[in-house]
Amino acid sequence: xxxxxxxxxxxxxxVIYLREVKALILADTHIGFEEEMAEKGIFIPAFQLRxxxxxxxxxxxxxxxxKVIIAGDFKHRFSGLGRAERRELSEVLxxxxxxxxxxxxxxxxxxxxxxxxxxxxxxxxxxELLLGKYLIVHGHRPLDEVRSGGWExxxxxxxxxxxxxxxxxxxxxxxxxxxxxxxxxxxxxLTLPAVGAYQTGSRITLDRSTYLSPILKEDADLxxxxxxIVDEEVGLFELPPLPEFLDFM
Numbered sequence: 581x582x583x584x585x586x587x588x589x590x591x592x593x594x595v596i597y598l599r600e601v602k603a604l605i606l607a608d609t610h611i612g613f614e615e616e617m618a619e620k621g622i623f624i625p626a627f628q629l630r631x632x633x634x635x636x637x638x639x640x641x642x643x644x645x646x647k648v649i650i651a652g653d654f655k656h657r658f659s660g661l662g663r664a665e666r667r668e669l670s671e672v673l674x675x676x677x678x679x680x681x682x683x684x685x686x687x688x689x690x691x692x693x694x695x696x697x698x699x700x701x702x703x704x705x706x707x708e709l710l711l712g713k714y715l716i717v718h719g720h721r722p723l724d725e726v727r728s729g730g731w732e733x734x735x736x737x738x739x740x741x742x743x744x745x746x747x748x749x750x751x752x753x754x755x756x757x758x759x760x761x762x763x764x765x766x767x768x769x770l771t772l773p774a775v776g777a778y779q780t781g782s783r784i785t786l787d788r789s790t791y792l793s794p795i796l797k798e799d800a801d802l803x804x805x806x807x808x809i810v811d812e813e814v815g816l817f818e819l820p821p822l823p824e825f826l827d828f829m
Contacts, residue, residue, distance in 0.1 A: 581816050583760050583808060584733060584768050587714075590639045592815045594756060594773040596735070597639075601711050602646035604639055604680075607718070607737025608774035610690065611672065612656040612665025619662075629668040631777050633675060646681050649709060651737045651772060652688025652718025661693040669694075673701040684709060688718035688738065719771070719793040723763070733768045739793045740774040740781020743807050743819070755814060759784065759796075761805035769800065773810055786822055 581589045588597045595606040614626040639645070654672075657665055676683050683703040685694065695705060708728055709716045715731035719738030744754045759771035771793070774781055782792055784807055791797045802822060809817040819825055 581808070581818070583758060583770055587733065587735075587770060589758070589808070589810065589816060590642055592810060592812065593635050593639060594758075594775050594810050595635060595639055596758075596770070596772065597643045597645075598711065598714060599643075601714075602644055603649055603711060604643065604645045604647070605649045605651055605716060605735060605772065606635070606775050607651035607772040608653045608688070608740055608776055609650065609672075610653055610656040610774070610776035611668045612662050613776060615662045615664040616657050628777055629671060632672060632775060635775060636672070636676065640679055645679075648676055648680050648683050649716055650683075650685045651716050651735065652686050652720070653690040653737065653776075654685050654688070655694055656690055656776075658690060658692055661696055666697070669697060670700070673697065673703060677701060677703065686716050686718055689720040719795055722794040723799045731767070733770065734763065734795070735770050735772065736793065736795060737772040737774065739771050739791060739796060741771055741784050741807070742773075742781045743784055743809060753814075755809040755811050755817075756781065757784070757807040757809045757819075759805050759807055762801045763795075763799050764801055765799075769795070771796070784822065 586600050590597050597604055609632045613628055614624055617624055685705045686709050687705055687707050710728040713732040715728055716735045719736030741757050741759050742754055743757050756773035763769055786802050788797045805822050807819045
């Protein structure tokens with residue numbers, strides 16, 4: 581499925597592919613989440629790493645990738661680099677680096693201490709990335725802090741968007757989704773779903789106060805937003821613009 585001209589979903593995965601520049605883009609893997617939860621006495625199944633590696637492997641088998649871009653929150657812990665977190669991040673980089681020409685992390689609000697891994701692994705960390713007409717940011721900073729110019733499409737994560745659908749009996753399910761829409765100035769934007777298994781995210785509404793990203797809070801034309809559900813069982817399912825299906829949320 582093509583979400584915007586030149587922007588494709590890879591199979592039924594929470595990642596996109598920019599064919600023009602052979603770039604695979606994903607966001608919010610939150611490697612290390614289970615370790616931090618365990619330290620707080622909350623023990624959950626540790627499959628975040630396995631999920632990330634599985635998605636990367638399937639994507640690389642399906643499309644010709646020159647560069648992999650992680651649009652922020654590659655890691656989870658704010659206050660350091662945990663032992664398991666370091667090991668799991670290293671596994672992802674060890675897997676990726678021999679397979680592509682570039683691995684680039686667009687810094688997110690959780691990516692503190694990530695530069696420590698640059699001592700061992702040749703990957704890039706940037707605050708924003710301009711690829712032709714596409715600008716990739718994490719999404720935790722206001723749009724007026726973007727320094728790059730000349731872009732037409734803004735791609736970001738951070739929001740972990742999800743949709744809850746209901747029928748007359750009750751909840752059908754909660755699904756991660758892409759958000760496709762317009763900024764107030766008329767340019768296109770695409771919000772990426774979280775790849776992390778435990779980061780199902782914030783509910784999508786027409787109320788700006790419900791959003792995490794200042795870009796969605798302040799700069800998005802919410803009435804133009806089209807959610808596209810991405811789910812391993814449901815597949816890809818494009819919904820109408822937000823005002824048309826709020827009764828089902």
